[in-house]
Amino acid sequence: MRLRFLLRRLAMLAGTLLVSSFVIFSALFLAPGNPIAVLSGGRSLPPDAVRILEARYHLNDPFLAQYWLWLKGALHGDLGISIALREDVSTLIASRIGTTAALVLYASLLILLIGIGLGLAAGLRPGLLDTSVLAVTAISAAIPSFVAAIVLILVFSVKVRWFPSLGNGQGVFGTIHHLTLPAVALAISSLAIVARVTRASVREEFRREHVQTAVSRGIPHRQVVMRHVLRNAAIPITTVSGITIASLIAVSAVVERAFSLNGLGAYLVAAATSKDFAVVQGISLVLVTAFVLVNVVVDVLYAVLDPRVDLGARAR
Amino acid sequence: MSTASAANASTSAGPAGRHASGRALLEVRDLVVELPVEGSLRPVLHGLSLSIQPGEALGLVGESGSGKSMTARAIDRLLPPGARVRGTIRFDGRDVMGMEGPELRRFRTEVAMIFQDPRAHTNPVRRIGDFMTEALRTNEGVPLREAEHRAIQLLESVGIEDGPRRLRQYPHELSGGLLQRVMIATALLTRPRLLLADEPTTALDVTTQAEVMAILDELRREMGLAMLFITHDLELAAAVCDRTAVMYAGRVMEVRVSSLLHDDPLHPYTAALAAARPRIDATLPRLAAIPGRPLSAFEAPADACAFASRCPYVQEECGRRQPELVELDGGLTRCRRAVELRGTLGARRA
Numbered sequence: 229m230r231l232r233f234l235l236r237r238l239a240m241l242a243g244t245l246l247v248s249s250f251v252i253f254s255a256l257f258l259a260p261g262n263p264i265a266v267l268s269g270g271r272s273l274p275p276d277a278v279r280i281l282e283a284r285y286h287l288n289d290p291f292l293a294q295y296w297l298w299l300k301g302a303l304h305g306d307l308g309i310s311i312a313l314r315e316d317v318s319t320l321i322a323s324r325i326g327t328t329a330a331l332v333l334y335a336s337l338l339i340l341l342i343g344i345g346l347g348l349a350a351g352l353r354p355g356l357l358d359t360s361v362l363a364v365t366a367i368s369a370a371i372p373s374f375v376a377a378i379v380l381i382l383v384f385s386v387k388v389r390w391f392p393s394l395g396n397g398q399g400v401f402g403t404i405h406h407l408t409l410p411a412v413a414l415a416i417s418s419l420a421i422v423a424r425v426t427r428a429s430v431r432e433e434f435r436r437e438h439v440q441t442a443v444s445r446g447i448p449h450r451q452v453v454m455r456h457v458l459r460n461a462a463i464p465i466t467t468v469s470g471i472t473i474a475s476l477i478a479v480s481a482v483v484e485r486a487f488s489l490n491g492l493g494a495y496l497v498a499a500a501t502s503k504d505f506a507v508v509q510g511i512s513l514v515l516v517t518a519f520v521l522v523n524v525v526v527d528v529l530y531a532v533l534d535p536r537v538d539l540g541a542r543a544r
Numbered sequence: 545m546s547t548a549s550a551a552n553a554s555t556s557a558g559p560a561g562r563h564a565s566g567r568a569l570l571e572v573r574d575l576v577v578e579l580p581v582e583g584s585l586r587p588v589l590h591g592l593s594l595s596i597q598p599g600e601a602l603g604l605v606g607e608s609g610s611g612k613s614m615t616a617r618a619i620d621r622l623l624p625p626g627a628r629v630r631g632t633i634r635f636d637g638r639d640v641m642g643m644e645g646p647e648l649r650r651f652r653t654e655v656a657m658i659f660q661d662p663r664a665h666t667n668p669v670r671r672i673g674d675f676m677t678e679a680l681r682t683n684e685g686v687p688l689r690e691a692e693h694r695a696i697q698l699l700e701s702v703g704i705e706d707g708p709r710r711l712r713q714y715p716h717e718l719s720g721g722l723l724q725r726v727m728i729a730t731a732l733l734t735r736p737r738l739l740l741a742d743e744p745t746t747a748l749d750v751t752t753q754a755e756v757m758a759i760l761d762e763l764r765r766e767m768g769l770a771m772l773f774i775t776h777d778l779e780l781a782a783a784v785c786d787r788t789a790v791m792y793a794g795r796v797m798e799v800r801v802s803s804l805l806h807d808d809p810l811h812p813y814t815a816a817l818a819a820a821r822p823r824i825d826a827t828l829p830r831l832a833a834i835p836g837r838p839l840s841a842f843e844a845p846a847d848a849c850a851f852a853s854r855c856p857y858v859q860e861e862c863g864r865r866q867p868e869l870v871e872l873d874g875g876l877t878r879c880r881r882a883v884e885l886r887g888t889l890g891a892r893r894a
C-alpha cells in the first residue's frame with residue numbers, strides 16, 4: 229500500500245512537471261521580444277547572419293518541434309545555450325544553484341526551528357509569552373521580504389555593521405555570515421505564519437475530546453501533551469510549513485536581488501530583462517521542479533503522520 | 545430490577561446517602577458549578593447532591609442543559625478552565641476537590657469515564673492497541689505485551705473476538721458501536737471502582753444501543769462496579785440502574801428506586817417526563833409533551849421552583865420559595881406539594 233502510494237505520487241510528480249514545462253515553454257514562446265535583436269544589441273544584422281543564428285537556436289522551427297527539442301535536452305540535463313552569454317544554461321544554473329539552495333535551506337531552518345518553536349511555546353504557555361508572540365508575529369507576518377531586506381540592511385549592515393549587505397561570502401562560515409540577513413528577510417513573514425498556525429493548532433488540540441479522554445484516564449500532563457496534543461498538531465503544522473517553504477523558492481528572487489546574491493532567482497530576473505529565453509526557461513523549470521518536490525515530500529510526510537489519509541485513493 | 549438491588553438501594557436513599565448503612569463510594573454534596581460564558585460566570589449546577597454506594601448503579605436523567613454531563617465532568621475534575629466549583633465531592637472518603645498532581649491522577653484511574661461520542665474521544669492517529677493500553681503502561685508500568693494480552697481478553701468480554709487484529713487498527717477503521725465497545729473495554733482495563741457513563745449509547749444507532757447497553761450492564765455487575773449512568777432516557781435508566789436521580793435546571797428533583805420511578809413518581813416533573821415518552825402499545829392523537837421549554841440552569845430562579853412555569857400542579861406558593869429536597873416514601877423529592885400528590889402522579893395507567 230505504502231509503495232503504491234509512493235509510486236502514484238511519483239507519477240503525479242512527473243505529470244505535473246510535464247505540464248509545467250509546457251506552460252513555461254509556451255509562455256516564453258508567446259512573450260514579446262526578439263532574442264536576435266537582443267543578441268545584436270539592437271543593430272541590424274546581415275540576413276545571412278540572422279539566418280545562421282535562427283538555425284542555431286531553432287528559432288524558425290514549429291512550436292511543438294521546438295518544445296520537443298527543448299524537453300528532450302532538458303531530460304538529458306541540456307537546457308540549451310544562453311544567447312547573451314553563449315554558455316550552457318545548465319552550467320550557468322549549476323554555478324548559481326548552490327547559493328539559492330543554501331539561502332532557501334537556511335530560511336527553512338529558521339522557519340522550522342524558530343517558527344514552530346515560538347508557536348509551541350505560545351501554544352503551551354498562555355500568558356505574557358503567548359501575548360507577545362501573537363503581537364510580534366501579527367506584525368512580522370505582514371512584512372514583505374523586500375521591505376525586510378531594506379530594513380535589515382539599514383540596521384544590521386549600515387548602522388551596527390554585524391553583517392555584510394552584499395555578496396556570497398567564502399567558506400562555510402563566510403557563507404552563513406553573508407546569508408544570515410537574506411535568510412532572515414526571506415523567512416520573516418513565513419516564520420510568523422508558521423508560528424501562528426502552530427500556536428493555533430496546539431490550542432485547538434488541547435480542546436479536543438480525545439485529549440480529555442487521556443486526561444480522564446490519569447495520563448500525566450507531559451505525556452498528554454507529547455502523545456496527543458503535539459502528535460496531532462504536527463499534521464497541520466507540517467502542511468503549513470510545507471506550503472511556506474515551497475513558496476520561499478519563488479520569493480528568493482526578490483531577496484537575492486536585494487542582497488546582490490549570485491543566485492538563481494536574481495539571475496532569472498536578469499535573464500528575463502535581457503530576453504535570454506533559454507536561461508529563463510531553464511531556471512523556471514528548475515524552480516518548478518524544486519517546488520513540486522517539496523510538495524511531494526510534504527504529501528508523503530502527511531500520509532505518514534495521519535493514518536486517515538487513504539493511501540490507495542486518488543488525490544482529490 | 546431485581547428485588548435484591550432494590551432493597552439495597554432503599555437503604556441508601558437518605559438525603560445524599562447521609563443515613564446509609566455503609567460508607568458511600570461517591571458522595572457529592574451541594575455542588576455548585578459556574579462556567580465562564582462570554583466574560584461572566586453562568587451557573588450550571590445549583591447545589592447538586594447525590595451519593596453512590598459501592599457496586600450501585602445510579603441513573604442521572606434529565607433534558608439537555610439540565611447539567612447531567614457537567615455533573616460527571618465536575619466529579620472527574622474535567623471542567624473547562626475558569627470554571628468555579630463549590631460544595632464537596634468525596635470519593636471513598638477522600639476529598640476530590642482538593643486533589644492535585646499524582647493524587648488526582650490516581651483518583652482518575654479509579655474512576656473511569658465512558659463518553660458519548662467514541663469517535664471524537666479516541667485519538668484518530670493512534671492505534672486501538674495504543675489507546676487501550678496507554679493508561680496501563682504509563683500509570684502502572686505494565687509491559688506492553690502483558691497490557692495487550694489483557695486488552696485482548698477484555699475485548700473478548702465485550703464481544704470482540706479478533707482482538708489482536710483490532711489492536712492494530714485505527715479508530716476510523718471501526719464502526720461507532722464497535723468503537724464504543726472498545727471504549728468500554730478500555731475503561732474497565734484499569735479495574736476502576738466507579739464508572740461515569742455519559743450517554744454511552746446516544747451516538748449509536750438503535751440496534752447497536754441495546755447491544756452496547758447489555759454489555760456494559762453485564763460487565764458492570766460481574767465486576768461489581770459502581771456506576772453513574774447519565775442519559776435522557778428515563779426508561780433506560782430505570783432498566784439498568786438501582787436508583788435514578790432526575791435533574792432539572794441544575795438541580796436534582798427526585799431520587800427514587802428505579803422500579804418505582806415510572807409507576808409511582810414523587811415529583812410532577814418525573815411524571816411529565818414519563819408521560820412524554822412515546823408508547824408503542826397505544827395510539828394517541830398526538831405525542832404528549834411537557835408544555836413550555838426546558839429551563840437552563842442559568843435561567844432557574846433562586847427563590848422559586850424551577851419547574852413551576854411548566855407544572856400542572858403549580859400553586860402561587862411554588863413561585864415564592866425554593867423547595868428543599870426531602871425524604872418521602874424511601875425516595876427524595878424537591879416539591880412542596882409532594883405529600884399531597886403522593887400516589888396520584890403515576891404515569892398513564894390505562
